[in-house]
Amino acid sequence: MSAIRSQSEEMEKLPAKLCRCGRQPELVRTMLSVQTGRQVRMFECRCGERTWDD
Numbered sequence: 001m002s003a004i005r006s007q008s009e010e011m012e013k014l015p016a017k018l019c020r021c022g023r024q025p026e027l028v029r030t031m032l033s034v035q036t037g038r039q040v041r042m043f044e045c046r047c048g049e050r051t052w053d054d
């Protein structure tokens with residue numbers, strides 16, 4: 001049970017889509033958007049590509 005729970009928590013740290021290089025970007029930081037008032041997550045791939053939530 002605990003293994004399943006920790007797995008689902010891990011999923012929330014991942015972006016919805018893979019990097020264009022085909023790998024899974026990792027969460028590097030979260031920021032609060034002053035424009036929307038929502039938290040924005042920044043992901044960075046091993047290839048150096050960075051993506052954000054929106």
Ligand SMILES: [Zn+2]
Nearest residue numbers: 019021045047
């Ligand atoms: Zn990449």
